[in-house]
Amino acid sequence: MSKIAVLGTGNVGNVIGSKLIQLGHEVMMGSRTATNEKASNWAKSSGAKACHGTFTDAAKFGEIIFNCVSGIGTMDALKQAGVENLKGKIIIDLANTLDFSKGMPPTLTIVNNDSLGETIQRTYPDAKVVKTLNTMNCNLMMDPSLVPGDHNIFVCGNDADAKAKVNALLNTIGWKTSNIIDLGDISNSRGTEQLLPIWIRLYGKFGHPNFNFNVVMGPSPKK
Amino acid sequence: MSKIAVLGTGNVGNVIGSKLIQLGHEVMMGSRTATNEKASNWAKSSGAKACHGTFTDAAKFGEIIFNCVSGIGTMDALKQAGVENLKGKIIIDLANTLDFSKGMPPTLTIVNNDSLGETIQRTYPDAKVVKTLNTMNCNLMMDPSLVPGDHNIFVCGNDADAKAKVNALLNTIGWKTSNIIDLGDISNSRGTEQLLPIWIRLYGKFGHPNFNFNVVMGPSPKK
Incomplete structure (x- = not known):
């Protein structure tokens, strides 16, 4: 079990924090202020292993830090x-x-020749950034069974050991190893972040967020 | 059967032109010059219903125009x-x-708040632009069975009748109606064009292009 910081008090932070508590981890939810009502309410209702504090408090506390802040606020x-x-x-x-x-649909503030994942890694070179989970709704992130059968989660980052730890954590959440696609280094965040434009349009079309991408492969073509 | 223009003499134009001929259409391959060797060779080897000419000749000839030119040359x-x-x-x-x-991986020259599909439609308001097929390798475009099982092709455009005709053509190529996702108007090209960054990375990872995205859906969440 790990000490985990969840930065962000929105729906994403709540869903992820609660799942991590359920898995037995100690979780501190971080926000801008020490007295954030949403963080306080979450901690009160989440048992003895849940607490809350500032972003600073949470980052100090966590061995693993989940960035559940909006992309723009990250x-x-x-x-x-x-x-x-x-x-x-x-x-x-x-x-x-x-x-x-x-207006709708949203655009991305970092796109094409850069990504948020890379920006974080570049700004904090001594941290081990692993980009993952960003290509789906937060409920599905924490419960892959909401969509039946096989579908994929993408992982990328520069540190192999960090990715292995994240993959193991994803396994405990319910993600099968065979459905985790390691794309390589953190620059691959450009690929997964730019999935959002079609994700948002599919969400609009379907009217709910319980869907995901499954990459289906055929045999390699004959040379 | 239709008269179809295929603009572009590269691998994409060749594969698409040949499949359309095989389906019984009349196809003119268009290029910058009337004497393009690749277009001439393709027409010679493709039977009586195949011919070639300039982009102008081909556009005049075709009721339907396949843009198989590179995005940058379009x-x-x-x-x-x-x-x-x-x-x-x-x-x-x-x-x-x-x-x-x-350098690699490539970036997109039109991205985020615009797309090539929209640019074409805006520039030629009297044409009916349908963006489709752009999220996969050209062999798979013309033979969906290269990847087993269900996987999706996205279609978008402003003209419902044009999309219906394109969908019917896709059916003849082997795309099941249930695997064709109509995203809506042409602005949805932003979604499908921005799939390319992850497509390219998956291609690098897998080492071959016989893969595609399947959008898998679960039940709508309870309110």
């Missing part, structure tokens, strides 16, 4: 967390830089 | 095709604006 939240508290830590980045300010 | 090729020859025509755009000039 760099600010990590700044508050503090470079010294992120050093050597695994940062699981599941955010997407969706910008809803220009 | 607007130039369509300019040569001529606005008067595109009027009222269905343009099936399967290109992606992949820019390999800055």
Whole structure:
């Protein structure tokens, strides 16, 4: 069992924090202020292993840090967390830089030749950023059985050991190893973050978020 | 059977042109010059219903126009095709604006708040642009059985009748109606074109292009 920081008090942070508590981890939910009502309510209702504090408190506490802040708020939240508290830590980045300010559908504030995952890794070179979970709704992240059969979760990051630990954690959440696709280094965040534009359109079409991508493969073509 | 223009003499144009001939259509392959060797060779080896000419010739000839030019070359090729020859025509755009000039992996020259599909539709408002087929390798486009089981092809465009005709053509190629996802209007090209960054990374990982995305859905969550 690990000490885990969940940065962010929204729906994503709540769903992830609660699942991690259920799995037996100690979880501190972090927010901008020490007295955040949503974080306080979550901790009160989540048992003895749940607590809350500032982004700084949570980052100090966690061996693993889940970035559940909005993509646009991420760099600010990590700044508050503090470079010294992120050093050597695994940062699981599941955010997407969706910008809803220009109307629907949203655009991405970091795109094409950069990504949020890379931006975090570049800004905190001593942290081990693993980008994953960002290509689906938070309920599905924490319960892959919401969509029947095989479907994929993508993982990328520069540190093989950190990815192995994240994959093991994903296994405990219910993700089968055969459905976890390791894309390689953190620059592959560009690939997964740019899945969001079609994800959002599919969400609009289907009217609910219980869907996911399954990469289906045929035999290699004959040369 | 239709008269179809295939713009582009590369591998994509060849595979698509040959499949359309096999289905019984009349196909003119278009290129920058009337004497293009690749187009000439393709036409010679493809039987009586195959011919070739300039982009202008091909656009005049075709009731349906397949844009098989590279994404970066598309607007130039369509300019040569001529606005008067595109009027009222269905343009099936399967290109992606992949820019390999800055090294691998490529970036997209149109991205985020615009797309190639929209750019074509905006530039040729009297044409009926249908964006489809662009999320997979050209052999798979023309033979979905290369990947076993269900997997999806995305279609979008502003003209419902044009999309219905394209879907019927896709059916004849082997795409089941249940695997065709109509995303809506042409702005949804942003979603499918931005699938390319992850497609390219998966291609690198798998070492061959015989794979595709299948969107798997679970039941709608209870309110």
